[in-house]
Amino acid sequence: MSILESDVRNKTNVKEQAKAAQKASKELAILNEKDKNEALFILADELEEQASFILNENEKDLQNGREKDFSQAFMDRLSLTEERIADFAEGLRQVAGQDDPVGETVSEWTLDNGMRVEQKRVPLGVIGMIYEARPNVTVDATGLALKSGNAIVLKGGSSAIHSNKAIIQVIQQGLAKTSIPADAAQLIATTDRKASSEMFTMKEHIDVLIPRGGGSLINTVVNEATVPVLETGVGNCHIYVDKEADLEKALNILINAKTDRPAVCNAAETLIVHKDWLNEYQSVLENVLKEHGISVHGDEFVVSAFADAVPASEKDWAEEFLGLSIAIKTVESTEEAIEHIDRYGTKHSEAIVTEDAATAEVFMSRIDAAAVYHNASTRFTDGSALGFGAEIGISTQKLHARGPMGLPALTTTKYCMTGDGQIR
Amino acid sequence: MSILESDVRNKTNVKEQAKAAQKASKELAILNEKDKNEALFILADELEEQASFILNENEKDLQNGREKDFSQAFMDRLSLTEERIADFAEGLRQVAGQDDPVGETVSEWTLDNGMRVEQKRVPLGVIGMIYEARPNVTVDATGLALKSGNAIVLKGGSSAIHSNKAIIQVIQQGLAKTSIPADAAQLIATTDRKASSEMFTMKEHIDVLIPRGGGSLINTVVNEATVPVLETGVGNCHIYVDKEADLEKALNILINAKTDRPAVCNAAETLIVHKDWLNEYQSVLENVLKEHGISVHGDEFVVSAFADAVPASEKDWAEEFLGLSIAIKTVESTEEAIEHIDRYGTKHSEAIVTEDAATAEVFMSRIDAAAVYHNASTRFTDGSALGFGAEIGISTQKLHARGPMGLPALTTTKYCMTGDGQIR
Structure with a gap:
């Protein structure tokens, strides 16, 4: 024995x-x-x-x-x-x-x-x-x-x-x-x-x-x-695409954060998108999501505007999909985006895509999370990606240690x- | 209203x-x-x-x-x-x-x-x-x-x-x-x-x-x-008087830590004393304790050797007196003192009095507490005494913040x- x-x-x-x-x-x-x-x-x-x-x-x-x-x-x-x-x-x-x-x-x-x-x-x-x-x-x-x-x-x-x-x-x-x-x-x-x-x-x-x-x-x-x-660990991460977002950066970051490893905690779960941006780029966004096999759970506006979107449930906003689905919320201001993240975020990783430095500054200072990103993918919240070496986990609490x-x-x-x- | x-x-x-x-x-x-x-x-x-x-x-x-x-x-x-x-x-x-x-x-x-x-x-x-x-x-x-x-x-x-x-x-x-x-x-x-x-x-x-x-x-x-x-906060603090302790330092530190403000968390509750030191200085120690109105709860050795000591209960070793009583434990080695503190200490403040630098080094590195002292009073564990300014409390845990x-x-x-x- x-x-x-x-x-x-x-x-x-x-x-x-x-x-x-x-x-x-x-x-x-x-x-x-x-x-x-x-x-x-x-x-x-x-x-x-x-x-x-x-x-x-x-x-x-x-x-x-x-x-x-x-x-x-x-x-x-x-x-x-x-x-x-x-x-x-x-x-x-x-x-x-x-x-x-x-x-x-x-x-x-x-x-x-x-x-x-x-x-x-x-x-x-x-x-x-x-x-x-x-x-x-x-x-x-x-x-x-x-x-x-x-x-x-x-x-x-x-x-x-x-x-x-x-x-x-x-x-x-x-x-x-x-x-x-x-x-x-x-x-x-x-x-x-x-x-x-x-x-x-x-x-x-x-x-x-x-x-x-x-x-x-x-x-x-x-x-x-x-x-x-x-x-x-639990990461209900958002990508906020502001009205001043660059199209290429927005799509690259969104697709990387959503599809690179959908089951991990720093993957994106919700896209928050400014209506002005969506008005201009809706068809290209829809095509890119489709190309990558991503199914859409949207708010009322998205459900009425997108070809294949289903209505997002409260659970869709609040929890991780951990797979190739995304929730899409449309907003008319950065303030509204911040409010949505305050309500549903898990204080892990949140990103804004915008060319407007002042808007980025508001988002970065107001969002309460371990990691906030301006024009970069949430996937970087990781000890080795940030250059710390190995990590024992990613803290989503505020005491003692926060982040990787x-x-x-x-x-x-x-x-x-x-x-x-x-x-x- | x-x-x-x-x-x-x-x-x-x-x-x-x-x-x-x-x-x-x-x-x-x-x-x-x-x-x-x-x-x-x-x-x-x-x-x-x-x-x-x-x-x-x-x-x-x-x-x-x-x-x-x-x-x-x-x-x-x-x-x-x-x-x-x-x-x-x-x-x-x-x-x-x-x-x-x-x-x-x-x-x-x-x-x-x-x-x-x-x-x-x-x-x-x-x-x-x-x-x-x-x-x-x-x-x-x-x-x-x-x-x-x-x-x-x-x-x-x-x-x-x-x-x-x-x-x-x-x-x-x-x-x-x-x-x-x-x-x-x-x-x-x-x-x-x-x-x-x-x-x-x-x-x-x-x-x-x-x-x-x-x-x-x-x-x-x-x-x-x-x-x-x-x-x-809870501080069951010990003063260890080693066999190489200087008499004056030992008594000053003990009396200060015990009597300056007996009800606070950084006050001393137990004196651990090496038998060699006690053999030499017992009568002066007894007199000083008496002078300051401190009553003694001792281990077997102390009870048999001191004029007015009562036997220390398990509670006396484990909890704060918050008044003019002290528990006294005799030991034959620093190792034994460390073991007693490991068992009964609350990881707040612990002190050694000794002129032997090597013994001090062992005590300082081995004791697991927010603050460890060599030849100084435990009363210094305090935001304003250490020069931090006001404090919101003294942490006795290890995560986030430790000490004042x-x-x-x-x-x-x-x-x-x-x-x-x-x-x-």
Whole structure:
């Protein structure tokens, strides 16, 4: 019986695993960057060497998925190959190459009484990661956590359980050859949903929860957790085409944001278009949408004017399509566009296309979102596209970190005061 | 019937008030620093001019407090005077003098494709402040919120309801003379506790909750809120006197941290002392504690060795005394001291007294707290003592802000991207 199997059978395993992770986090927090990087390289090699073991275990999840008749898209995300495992390894090597934020002096000064104050960057401690079917999160999140000096407790989706168990077993075997304690990466290897809820309130041992997945997973965590949550992801993103929008830019940006990867959070879901612009360019817009196989859910004006539009429901305005559909709302002013985004946006990424700098300025300053764009695609809201390196998710909340979260988002600070007897 | 009275009678007032605050926050967010400062000066003058009205209303709370036989300490916190109101006004003028974080460019760069990325500091939006009896919080929190471009929804304790209503009425009258919409400062003017719980889940209209008060208030908010919480305050702080501690520094720091203001969160609650040091200095320590009227709750060793010590209970180790009692734990190593703090500390402020730099370094790097001190009193964990200016509270959590929170803690950032048609 492996350690993981015994854990699954032990009812108190979540708490015990979180405690073990916390203990490991204290050793990990004071490791230097060189030791952490060496460890990441060893993990990368280990994953490549053990690829066939991981693929065998992955096959069990795929088999199960076929029996349950999961969608093709789902099976694609679940499926591993030798090449994907090599990508995991390469991802770890890239994280090793990112700057270590830990130990950075954020600010320092000396008080009149001679006491020195240093604000230093330190790891958060233990990160609880709750996610759905993609086994790549198991590797990516572990790499980012370890590099930033944090232990991690992973709770993946049940459909990827064999893959995740195999990956974490390889990671723990790898860690045994490094300065990082093997307990620093833990997988809650059960398909019992209660295991997640146990994590929600484990404030003593888990410092932050990061949910990654669909809206319902994220809402459950936000609503039930007392552990602080870094909320990631749902993006109901809008492209506002102003009356002064350049035709080519508008179409390029719209089609890129809608079709490049329709299922991701920075894809566009609604086009808001100024009626003056639409009057001039309606036929070319309709043709381009048709060419790209995009179906239109429109407001009254659009439904009456477009050949193939269906009426948009409240849900169409409020939620992601995650596919080749778009909602189209017509407006008579930028103000009206901003009001629509205020009402339906999820504070992720919003774009305006216009040649009018003053209008752009109003939009950029008034829109409340992690990322706002003038004449560029919302698809750039992504750690690697913006040059941060790997990211652990995209925060749509305002506290702590907003937008793509790289290594610094996994740290906090500590005030370190040095005196020679100062009192108040 | 005043506006406030009608609000109290209107069952939906909390939501309506939060919505009004949110609407105001959008105008406030784009005001410049000069306009915000002018407004704070006008509010300061208004408070001084209307002092007698506020004092009359405060008298109603005091009368009620006397009827209910509230403690002297409680009545002291509740009681206003002409001088205290002048202090409120002075506090607002000082906040006007603090740097405005809003609009600051935190970082900026240009991608290879020519798209410019600017990370700008912006207000959080609407702050929900839930607090207990001190009417000064009504003024202080409003000043900090408005200066950082945020609207605020205040829910004070029922024992200060008349004082808070009077203060907010004066503030709203003052705001009417400024560029800040009067709706930007709202008081939930009811003694109904349900009003607080309505705020807990009002994610659409409130961006962050800040509870200030005792442990039970804070726990209720943390456990029940789905709105993100900035957790403030409970400080179970330790002074560790190492075997290499200087006698004078140790006693000065201990007495200052314990007795200067025993009821505040940065006061010391437990002395951890190395047995070698205690062997040498026990009698002088006992005398000094006695001189200052400090009663001792000790571990077994202390109880057997000290003349007047009682055994410390689990509660004594885990909670604040908030008065002239101290728990004393003896240890044989710094490791043991760190373990005790890991177990019982609240991650607020922790101090070591030692002349051994290596031991200090271990303690400073290993202790997980907002503030760690070497040879200085924990009493310095305070916005004004550290030179931040006024603070809205002291964060004991790790996300977003840690330690004393000044104006920057009331902001978030936004990525503003400017392109000329870039797509991915």
